[in-house]
Each structure stands twice: as structure tokens, then as C-alpha cells.
Amino acid sequence: MTPEAAIFWVFAGISVASAAVVVLARSLIYSAFALLFTFFGVAGLYVLLGADFLAATQLLVYVGGILVLLLFGVMLTHKLYDLDLRSEVTQFLPGLIVTAGLFVILCATALRTPWASIGERAPSPTTAEIGRLFMGRYLLPFEAASLLLLVALIGAAMIVRRRKDA
């Protein structure tokens, strides 16, 4: 087994196993912390794919932002001294059948399709090139994304605001 393959299996195993914990854990806190390890595993896969900027963004935005936000959500939607942060499961068997079937279909498609391949290339640093693309060819989507973030910021503040008449 080459070192690359070993590293791939380690990161893939971490992300898939902790994703299973996210889905199956009884406690919401366990789910949230398992999600942390999933994000780390996916960041490792990005590094292996030569996407260094993407891996750093994954760690900064997902681990530093989204996960903290989700933990706030867990804490704010339960009574503060309630240690029983249960998350109940409904219709588990039908859901399991549907997702297992979908997994088989997706794997069969991925393995049978003759994907176009350009072969092996040495990975090079991507950050400078990504910055150039953002300021050039992808300038309009970049501005639209920043506008979307502004709208989401204002919208989230408006939604949770306590109304005077309520």
C-alpha cells in the first residue's frame, strides 16, 4: 500500500465513521462533536486532492463558524440545565432502506461510468490562482455571494428579533 493510499483510507475512514456517529448518536452533543471529526476528515481529503485553499477554508468556516453556530442552536433550543439532550428517531427503517438503495445506485454509477481522466499531475499551490480567478472570470458570482451573505445576515437578525406586540 502506497503512503497516499494509506492516508486516503485514514481520512476516508475518519469522515465516514464519524458521519455515521452524527446520524446514529442518541445525544445531540455527541452528534455535534462527531461532525467536527467529519469536517476534519473531509479537510484531509481536500489536502490529498491538492486543494490546499479549500482545506483551510473548510477548517475556518465549517469548524470555526458553522459548527459553533450549530452548538449554539443545540444549547438555545433546550432548557439550560436539561442534561437529556436527546434527539429522537422516527421512521428509521424506511429511511435506512431508501438511503441504502441510493448508496448502491450511486456506487454502481461511480464505478461503471468511464470518467474522463487527465492522469496524474503533481499538485501545485492553488491559493494565488484561486484569488486571480475570483477577481477575474468569477467576479460576478463572487459579488453575488457577498451580497447573499449580507442578505442572510440581515434576514437572520430580522427573523429572531423579538417583536414588540408578541
Next chain:
Amino acid sequence: MITLQHYLVVSAALFCLGLLAVLTRRNAVNVLMGIELILNSANVNLAAFSRYAAGNLDGQLFAVFVIVIAAAEVAVALAIVLTLYRLRRTPNLDEADILRG
């Protein structure tokens, strides 16, 4: 030798686990975690195709946009969940049936 197919299978596993969380969990925050898993699986696919099939950075740029939209989505969704909790004292999605006639 790790090929494109390895990444596609890992991403399919992440997607199906996320979908399982969305389908079977009652707690709204847990459903949001499932959505994050689904978005991450899409990102793994984009980065893998960018490396193995395209040979340029377009896939990675799309993944960055997906991360931006995931951040916006989770902020607005948690605002809705908090409002629901304030109205009904529950984080469970199947009890949010105020609009039922």
C-alpha cells in the same frame, strides 16, 4: 493507487448518511447537521473532479461558493429554529404544525 472512483464512493457514503439524518431525525438542529454532511459530500465530488478529470481550478471555486452558501443557509435556518422554539417550546420538526388546518 487512489483513483477518482474512491473519492466518489466516499462522497456517496457521506451523502447517504446525511440523507438518513434528514429523513429520520426529529430534532431540527440534527437535520441541519445532515444537510451539512450532504453539502460536504458534494464538495468532495467537486474537488475530486477538479483534480482528476478537469485539470483546472473551476471545481474548487464552486466548492468555495458551496461553503459560502452553507454558511448563509445555516444562519437563516438556525434563526427559524430559534423562532420555532420560542413559539412552540420544541425543537422537533413534526410538532411544527401551526399551519395545519
